[in-house]
Amino acid sequence: MSPVSRTAGFRRSVLLSWLAALACIVVAAVALQVSEPPSDRTQNVTGVRNEPVSYGDGSVTVGSVRVGQGLDHFGGVSRTAGMFLTVDVTLSAEGNRVLSLGQFQLLSGDRVYDDYSVAGLRVQPGFAERTTVAFEVDPQRIDDLVLQVGRGEVVSGYHQQLRVHLGITPENADAWRRASVGQVLDDGSNTTWALP
Amino acid sequence: MTVERSSSTPSPLPPAPRSGRSRELSQRARAWIIAATVLTLAATYLVAWGTYAYAHMNSTVRYTVLDPGQPVVLPAATVELVELTLARTLTSTYASQGPTSADPGALWAVASMEVTITPGSTDPTCVFDLVGPDRRLWEPAFGVSGRTLPGSCSDDEVPVGRPTRIEVIFQVPERDADQLVGVAVSSGSSWRRLEVLRPS
Numbered sequence: 597m598s599p600v601s602r603t604a605g606f607r608r609s610v611l612l613s614w615l616a617a618l619a620c621i622v623v624a625a626v627a628l629q630v631s632e633p634p635s636d637r638t639q640n641v642t643g644v645r646n647e648p649v650s651y652g653d654g655s656v657t658v659g660s661v662r663v664g665q666g667l668d669h670f671g672g673v674s675r676t677a678g679m680f681l682t683v684d685v686t687l688s689a690e691g692n693r694v695l696s697l698g699q700f701q702l703l704s705g706d707r708v709y710d711d712y713s714v715a716g717l718r719v720q721p722g723f724a725e726r727t728t729v730a731f732e733v734d735p736q737r738i739d740d741l742v743l744q745v746g747r748g749e750v751v752s753g754y755h756q757q758l759r760v761h762l763g764i765t766p767e768n769a770d771a772w773r774r775a776s777v778g779q780v781l782d783d784g785s786n787t788t789w790a791l792p
Numbered sequence: 793m794t795v796e797r798s799s800s801t802p803s804p805l806p807p808a809p810r811s812g813r814s815r816e817l818s819q820r821a822r823a824w825i826i827a828a829t830v831l832t833l834a835a836t837y838l839v840a841w842g843t844y845a846y847a848h849m850n851s852t853v854r855y856t857v858l859d860p861g862q863p864v865v866l867p868a869a870t871v872e873l874v875e876l877t878l879a880r881t882l883t884s885t886y887a888s889q890g891p892t893s894a895d896p897g898a899l900w901a902v903a904s905m906e907v908t909i910t911p912g913s914t915d916p917t918c919v920f921d922l923v924g925p926d927r928r929l930w931e932p933a934f935g936v937s938g939r940t941l942p943g944s945c946s947d948d949e950v951p952v953g954r955p956t957r958i959e960v961i962f963q964v965p966e967r968d969a970d971q972l973v974g975v976a977v978s979s980g981s982s983w984r985r986l987e988v989l990r991p992s
Contacts, residue, residue, distance in 0.1 A: 608823055612826070616826070620834045623837060693929060694930075720963065721929065789896040790965035
C-alpha cells in the first residue's frame, strides 16, 4: 500500500472515531433527557423561608430557625463551644410518588456544614412530614447561612437541590449569637400528617 | 569459513505480498468494525436506559390489575390478597403499648394475604405496594408493632410449601381510602409489569 493511501485510511479511522464519540455523546444526552421527569428540570432552586418550594411532585418548606449552645437528642444533651442551629424542614408529597430528602447542608460562603444529627425524610404520597435538622456551626461564621437540601443519592440521572437563606444577616448576626447563650435546643421527633 | 553467496543463482522468492488494495480494505473493515462496536454499545445503553425510564417513570405502563382473588405467582412464592380493610387504630399484643393510631387525616389499610412459599426458596422476597387512585403508590408503613400475623414472606413464621396468612400494613390519606385499587406484588428485581392483587 502506498503511503498516500495509508494516510488516507488513517484519516478515515480518526474521522470514524470522532463520529462514534459524537454519537455516544448525543445518545447519552438523549437518554438523560428521556429519563428526566418533566417537572424536575431545574438543578438548583432558590427558595424563601416559610414558603413552599417546588420539589419533584411535591414541595419543601423551610421553617423556624433556632440557636443554642446545647442540643437535646437521643435522650441526652450535647454541648458545644460553638453554636447549635436547628431548622424545621417540611416535605410534602403532593403527587403520586414517594418523595425523599437525604442531604442537608448549611452553606456559609465556601464553608459547608453537614448536619449534626443524621437527618432524612421519606414521605408517602398524600402526606407531609416535618423534621428538625441540627447543625453545629462557628458562631463567627453565621452571616448569610443558606440551607441546602436534596435527595443526596449517589447515583441519579438528575439532581435537584434547594437553597433557602435562613435570614441571618451581618446586621442581625450579633442578635442571633446573643440569643444562643444558655439555650438548649430540642431536635425533636418527626411529625407526619395527611395532606388536606 | 566464509560462504559466498552466488549472485548467479536466483534466491527463492519471498511469499507474495498481499496487494495494497486488500490491505486497504482490511483497514477500512477494521475501522467500520470499531465504529459499529461503539455504536452498538451506545445503542444498547440507549435502549436499556430508555426502557428503564419508560417502565419506571411512565405511570401508564407499570401495572396489570388482576381479577379479584387471582393470585400472583412469583419465583419465590404465590400470593393472594384475601382482604383489604381500613382502620383508624390498630391493636397490639403488647399490653403496655395500647392501640396505635394513624397519623392525623389518615387511616391504616391492612392487607391480609395468603402466601405459599415455593419449595427450594431459601430467602423469599415479596415487595408490596398499595395502589390507589391515579396509580398513587404507598409503601408499607413501619412502626406498627405487636401484631399477631407475620408481616412478610421472609418471616420465620412463614413455612415453605404451606399456605400461610400474613398481613402488610399501609397508611393512606383518608380522602383516598375509598378509591384503593389493590396491592402490587413483585419480587423486587423483575422487569415485568407489577401485578396488582384485588381482594376476593
